[in-house]
Amino acid sequence: MTSAPATDITARDEPGRVNLLDLDRAGLQRLAADLEEKPFRAVQLLKWLHQRRVTDFERMTDLSKALRSRLRECAEVRLPRPVFDQESRDGTRKWVLALDGGNAIETVFIPENGRGTLCVSSQVGCALDCTFCSTAQQGFNRNLTTAEIIGQVWFAEDALAAEGRGRRVTNVVLMGMGEPLANYRSVLPATRLMVDQHAYGLSRRRVTLSTSGLVPNLRRLAEESDISLAVSLHAPNDALRDEIVPVNRRYPLAELLDACRLYVERTPHRRITWEYVMLDGVNDGDRHAAELARLLEGIPSKINLIPFNPFPGARYRCSPAERIERFSRQLQRAGYITTVRRTRGEDIDGACGQLVGQVDDRIRRRPRWGGMEESRP
Structure with a gap:
């Protein structure tokens, strides 16, 4: 047995927060629209979450600071x-x-x-x-x-x-x-x-x-x-x-x-x-x-x-x-x-x-x- 791999995520489960892993590209596009962002933000989020496996919004450096702040307020990334x-x-x-x-x-x-x-x-x-x-x-x-x-x-x-x-x-x-x-x-x-x-x-x-x-x-x-x-x-x-x-x-x-x-x-x-x-x-x-x-x-x-x-x-x-x-x-x-x-x-x-x-x-x-x-x- 070996120790389980560490991630950069802190598990959260606050009411009203959407788990971004629940959203496919269409779902992320709807979220972007709700946040008054362009649809291409969905692709950026997909790449950060699933290809780079980054779950800390602050490390998503091609997102604006304002968007990162809004994501911290309304979203989370929660894993098994x-x-x-x-x-x-x-x-x-x-x-x-x-x-x-x-x-x-x-x-x-x-x-x-x-x-x-x-x-x-x-x-x-x-x-x-x-x-x-x-x-x-x-x-x-x-x-x-x-x-x-x-x-x-x-x-x-x-x-x-x-x-x-x-x-x-x-x-x-x-x-x-x-x-x-x-x-x-x-x-x-x-x-x-x-x-x-x-x-x-x-x-x-x-x-x-x-x-x-x-x-x-x-x-x-x-x-x-x-x-x-x-x-x-x-x-x-x-x-x-x-x-x-x-x-x-x-x-x-x-x-x-x-x-x-x-x-x-x-x-x-x-x-x-x-x-x-x-x-x-x-x-x-x-x-x-x-x-x-x-x-x-x-x-x-x-x-x-x-x-x-x-x-x-x-x-x-x-x-x-x-x-x-x-x-x-x-x-x-x-x-x-x-x-x-x-x-x-x-x-x-x-x-x-x-x-x-x-x-x-x-x-x-x-x-x-x-x-x-x-x-x-």
Whole structure:
């Protein structure tokens, strides 16, 4: 464990102050107009906040003194606070970040050759109750704000820069704690900041939203965004998916696939990534592979097979390696790009389906630490 990186920010939470991390470019332009400033001030603020990671208004030297004074009166920059920071044997790094109100979330950085993927959370807990996921066992507490979502990217960039190892965030996936489309109002501006050239400047292909299938908001996303889409499928028919992913009872596969076709139509040259967790004796048979191939016919697709990552109290076991390989070959023969996700960060409960781990325990232990401590899917 190492100490958490220091920042130049003093946490404030005064009534009436707007947290600037809650605002995308359009939001900052509205703030500039309210302050009788030109729209270009929004771009200046984006660069200071997200590219230079400066949170002290006095250091924003290309802003007028009068504007800096007004910002001190009406605005603040408030970030999640690190309480645990741990690195896996494979280099995966996981942070537990404390939020206002005594809540906490987990954020995971996964280093790979030539890239670094950050898995961010969108909610405290999750209400969808997927039976293979540890986060679901915690239940749902609340949605994150835009500031709390983009603050994870801000924090990770700052922490990685402090490492001095040249690691950085090149990809962001919203597949941490929570269902992103259940928090649409906060998630959309956060993703806009991720791809804004004056903020994080990530390619839209390198920002991926993962959903279990909230169809109305998926259709809305197709109208308002063109980031990459991953769908937590996990079963090739409604009967089995009703059991594994209970939201399917509300939005069955026919509705979900129609919304996914719309998304592909609105984002040309894209394909859907289908996430499929491999559960021994449940969804991993030859007939399941054949059903899956038929189900996705005609949709530009990539299928990502995920070995199940166990957690205390889990009702499932991971499919044997030879079964996963057979399932993959079957899909490949049917013409689908199929990959098997390599488990990363399992020794620190940072793997897919394991997020939440011991969050509550770590928050309770924080006073004993005497302050900040440290520690793809």
